Amino acid sequence: MNSMRLPSKRVTGLDAYRHLLAIFVITIHTWSASRYGPDLREGYDNILQVTGCAVFGFFLVSGFLFKPEASLKEIAARKASRLLVPYLLFSLAYAVVSGVVFGSGEFLNRIINTVLLRGGAMQLYFLPELYVIELLALFAFKLFGSRTSVAASTILIVALFATLATPTPYTTGPGWKLAIFYVVGFVTGVLCRRTSDATPAILLVLFLLVGALVDYRFAVAAVALVLFQLFIRTTRLVPTSLPGSGAVYLLHTPILNFSISVALSNFGFQGWSNYWMTVLLTYLVCIAVFAALSRYAPSTQKYLLE
Secondary structure: OOOOOOOOOOOHHHHHHHHHHHHHHHHHHHOOHHHHOHHHHHHHHHHHHHHOOHHHHHHHHHHHHOOOOOOHHHHHHHHHHHHHHHHHHHHHHHHHHHHHHHOHHHHHHHHHHHHOOOOOOOOOOHHHHHHHHHHHHHHHHHHOOOOHHHHHHHHHHHHHHHHHHOOOOOOOOOOHHHHHHHHHHHHHHHHHHHOOOOHHHHHHHHHHHHHHHOOOHHHHHHHHHHHHHHHHOOHHHOOOOOOOHHHHHHHHHHHHHHHHHHHHHHOOOOHHHHHHHHHHHHHHHHHHHHHHHHHHOHHHHHHOOO
16 A cells, blocks of 8 residues: 655645635634524525534644654644644633623633633634644554554544544534544544555545435535545645645634624625625735734744644
């Protein structure tokens, strides 16, 4: 079996994929029943059929880029700096701003959510969950010795059945039930990198069957896997790296996108025009902030998942 070989430089196709996933996350978090009303709910549910793959896709990429050759101590330290420090910084920042705007009760609520690893904002749970999943995966891989693909296959089977035994109404969000589903995404990425070229096709068929017959979440996982494969194969078509997706993920909500939506409402934009313009402007503002920080305060990149 030939595992997928990639150049040592940054995989630009994955950069583009992560930007798409970040936009998907914005579309999920921009929705507000009070702002857009029940008339748009059906359309939003249809959008979720595609964009709901975002978090699974991020775990897929993380598994693909994971390096189990490193020691547990090395991974724990490096990933704590990369994932947990931004988690705490942004959770605290959003808690403080929310406390100023909405009162001490909201501040306390977001601090409690941070301690419970749900985050001080709705997107931040991803960081501690990824940290824990990576450490547990590395521990399992070490138990299997050099047989990483065997370990990943075993974890995938166990996680798949555990996911089926713990249904959830959504494909994104915090909590241990969805964390099991995210494990499927992570080890899928590991297998796509370290086993045969036929593995993605086999997993895609598996996800489609399970998604159609048993659990719709795996149909969403199939969407993430198809897009992942398409973007992997665009690496040679993307001439340069595309950083900034991490900043988009961290910055887009709960302040920026809702502020933009309210501002657009004040200018007369309602309904779908408000929704899609908010998504676009939120993304562009996040990219602009990232570009400015990269130029004038480059040391901040380590806090923006770069």
